[in-house]
Amino acid sequence: MDWQLPQAYSHRLTSFAHWLRRHLPNRCLLCRQDIRQFDSGKPQTGICHHCLVAGLYQHEVCLGCGKRMEQLQAYCGHCLQHKPMMVIAPCSYHHSLGELVSGIKYQQQCAPLTALVNVLAVRVMDLVARGVITLPQVIVPVPLHKNRLQQRGFNQAWLIADELSRQLGIPMDDSLLVRSIDTQAQAGLDGQARRRNCADAFNTTKAIPYQRVALIDDVVTTGTTVNEIGKLFAADYVHVQAWCLARAEAPGLL
Template identity: 50%
Template sequence: MANALPWRLWWLQARALLLGSLPNRCLVCHQQVTEGTGICGFCLDACCYQGPVCLGCGRSLDAEFGFCAPCRILNALPVVAGASYHRGLGHAVAAIKYQGQFAAIEPLCRRLASRVQQLRQARLIRPVSLLLPVPLHPTRLRQRGFNQAYEIAKELSRQTGIAVAPDLLGRCRNTPPQAGLDGRARRRNLQQAFVINGVCSAGSVALVDDVVTTGSTASAIATLLEAQGVSVQVWCLARAEAPGLLDEAVQGSMAAGSR
């Protein structure tokens, strides 16, 4: 186990060199990418949100309101995502975490940063002064060799100029993976799993992760930060919203037009 990290890093570096010597192919359609890396512009446009969505649950909205009525009542945590995980991006985003395939990070961060800017101009989210990557437990970090949330935060920092604090948050319990758990089990799994290493001096921060599903991880961390008076929002490459939420507004508009 002591040699797991060096071998893992060596394998990732060797893989990166090999991939770098191959033609740049889109991770979605596999056609050659002539500009940028990882995902071609056509697939990026197709996979990203085509209209306003609720920052709380991901539901399609008829206009850019920020939150749907139920999420506004619940004072939901704002989650900003550039795209839906279910509309063709699942494989590319999962490859970041499980295969160390970072080619999709730059174009997806670019779309995420554009979405953040759009929402800020509409005054639907606050400006943030610090990026906080969702932490991994040290054991998981040694096994994987990297924290995908930190890799994403570094690229977002490069594109936006916002500083990253990689060590402010810590994971003090090595919890089982969240995949396959329902919302209640996810929340129970994350109880007392995180810690803030000191005091967060930023008034407004963005938690950074690859994917948000139920938001349990972000909510658990946000509770700790909000106890210090910090305003929290979440930035992720893709959102895995509940099935059907993206289609409800479209279906509702079609039904209204048929009456």
Template identity: 65%
Template sequence: MPPINNSINIAHVLRLCTNSVQRARVILLSSLPNRCLLCQQRIEQTGYQQLFPNQVLTGVCQECLAASLYQHEVCLGCGREIAVLQAYCGKCLQHTPNWVVAPCSYHQGLGPLIAAIKYQQQCAPLNAITQQLACRIELLIKHGIIRRPQVLIPVPLHPNRLRQRGFNQAWLIAKELSLLTNIPVDDSCLIRVVDTSPQTGLAGKQRRKNCHGAFRLLDGMTYQRVALIDDVVTTGTTVDEIARLFSTQFVHVQTWCLARAEAPGLLD
């Protein structure tokens, strides 16, 4: 009788158990009351699990989600609508700002949900929006617009802010993106050393002053390509400050976020 490979059998049993737990989770979540936070209608799962296996759509219905995503290509520099899939609009080609990848505009539907994630701990829509971000990322990688980074780095909170809020929404987004893209998360190489005031309501010059010197890179950086993860990019002051630190180590930086809050009038 041939010997039994116990390690293979155990691994097989663990995979079966994991799959069973995932299926049970999907069935359970699908059976619970689940209404869209935007339109208050019941969220239907029809067709969604074909796109995202073992995932349950929560927090936002398919109709509101689809209507709030970009319906056109956008410049990765400023967020302006462009006619074809490319990195920059003509204006941004002149100074090539940092890339910002987002699936939607903060001002066109999903802004209240993204704000509720941060300020009200209402995380029900987080997975669905992150999944749309992952789809956008894969499209841009497939067409050679962006390169796949080696690691995801969530924009850190100062320890004081983390204790006050109880969680870092950028870390939650990064962990979900890691599962979807198979790119690891590193939350240890970048720290926030200054407990800055909230950026909301500050003008551009005030934002830059507020963020200057707020972050520090730890020694031993070994990456060449990284993606910063945040919930919303407005003026880009925070991610630009972090990108400046990485540039001193010759590290290429791009930013991935749930939504982009474009400059006033840009979408008119």
């Protein structure tokens, strides 16, 4: 028999959780100052508004390679020749917000996750409004192998996708992809080693019922992971974008 909390008791717990968020010390993980709240219904945690805005891109970037551009367009001249997968991110991993993105994965410090997802959602909708990208039908988190999931206890890409689904109203499909090979961690590997590491590591679990998909991850570095998954979708002529909290551009592009 399933056991559930009485509805009134569950409501009191939810109210108590909101009270805690409003009254417990809430400091920015970057500047250590108290976080000023602008919306009492949705208290911001983990990062203050000043640090959040300061860490975002202050210029346009190529959605292919991440190179700085003077005016908004999907690709720089080099990427326009081969049109790689579009990578949508609100900031660079090499700047201040990268520390928070890293903290989510390696330190289970998820306090700033909602705020970081929010600026990603704003970035997505801005590009849609300006006609650069089209919204997908579904968002799909990059999966972890079951062994890695057991070790870490959570999949940060799933947490991001779940929050993003709520903020944008786009459904999430977390059953479409599986990571069939328990690969070595990508961090510290060069581009060639990353490609070998991810080769044939992913599989689809069913026929793909979508025409437009956004892959969700915390960071896109060389693009090896999302491009490997993209091959699975390309075989069925599915258009794929990659959405992430931060992009780790190649040296010299910033």
